[in-house]
Amino acid sequence: MRTVCVLLVWLMIAGAAVPASAENRLRCVTPVATTTGKGALHRTWINVYTKPSRSSTIMSYTIAAPLSLWVVAESGGFSRVTTGDSTAGWPFKARTTLGWVRNSDVEDEPFRNCT
Numbered sequence: 001m002r003t004v005c006v007l008l009v010w011l012m013i014a015g016a017a018v019p020a021s022a023e024n025r026l027r028c029v030t031p032v033a034t035t036t037g038k039g040a041l042h043r044t045w046i047n048v049y050t051k052p053s054r055s056s057t058i059m060s061y062t063i064a065a066p067l068s069l070w071v072v073a074e075s076g077g078f079s080r081v082t083t084g085d086s087t088a089g090w091p092f093k094a095r096t097t098l099g100w101v102r103n104s105d106v107e108d109e110p111f112r113n114c115t
Contacts (some may be wrong), residue, residue: 026069028101028114029079029106033065042064048099052078059099063090068114077103078095084115094107 009099034042043064043102048058054073067090073080078100092098 001099024038024072025114026074026112027071028080028109029064029071029081029101030067030109031063031101032105032107043107046101048081049078049100050099052076052080052100054102056100063098063101068109069101070114074096074103075100079103079106086115092115 031046032044034044036042045062045064047062048059050059067088069075069081070083070084071079074089080097080100082097083094085094087094
């Protein structure tokens with residue numbers, strides 16, 4: 001019985017060690033993109049905002065597909081996005097908050113596609 005109690009306490013402590021960012025991941029998204037008739041990816045570069053408003057400052061960079069992002073907050077028609085563990089050649093650090101994007105500029109992706 002004592003072993004079971006110790007194991008349960010250990011599992012509770014290990015569960016509490018999960019990073020807060022992992023708990024707040026609401027969904028996985030990627031910037032909207034289309035494919036040409038030949039199957040090539042046509043990127044649409046989207047703005048990243050400092051606040052969830054079109055009148056807020058636009059960041060000095062834009063993003064495009066393929067880039068999987070985690071949504072960590074939502075406000076109105078905007079989502080606050082962060083990178084995952086892998087940025088696949090993009091100049092962003094892993095687990096970095098990029099800013100706010102319009103929901104109409106991104107589309108949902110399966111969780112398995114976000115790293």
